[in-house]
Amino acid sequence: MGIKRRTPSVDLLMNEFHNSNGAISVIELVNRLQIQINKTTIYRVLDKLEDDGILHSFLDKNGSKCYAKCKHCSKDFNQDRHPHFQCIECGKMDCLNIDIHIPDIPNLKIITSQILLQGKCESCS
Numbered sequence: 001m002g003i004k005r006r007t008p009s010v011d012l013l014m015n016e017f018h019n020s021n022g023a024i025s026v027i028e029l030v031n032r033l034q035i036q037i038n039k040t041t042i043y044r045v046l047d048k049l050e051d052d053g054i055l056h057s058f059l060d061k062n063g064s065k066c067y068a069k070c071k072h073c074s075k076d077f078n079q080d081r082h083p084h085f086q087c088i089e090c091g092k093m094d095c096l097n098i099d100i101h102i103p104d105i106p107n108l109k110i111i112t113s114q115i116l117l118q119g120k121c122e123s124c125s
Contacts, residue, residue, distance in 0.1 A: 090125035
């Protein structure tokens with residue numbers, strides 16, 4: 001079930017992504033918005049935005065869920081299957097616009113995959 005109407009909570013969360021060039025961890029979102037929105041609402045809205053193909057998620061190096069804006073997705077078709085990069089110095093996370101080929105594996109149907117590359121970003125190198 002996705003977003004049925006634009007609420008102040010949806011607008012606050014979407015503004016965080018419009019003002020960000022990279023991915024944002026759910027922990028960071030809770031810290032930034034805890035005065036304006038309760039944690040449960042943040043998680044609920046993020047799930048709905050992901051269901052609608054507006055955001056996609058992946059796990060960072062600590063296993064925390066992170067979200068980034070989708071580029072070419074819809075509710076019925078998720079195209080954001082790409083690797084992500086996390087800087088080991090500053091923690092900045094980015095979607096990488098490169099194609100990674102996941103081979104077919106006999107007797108298995110791959111639904112999703114997550115590839116997290118770690119290193120130092122341009123600022124920390």
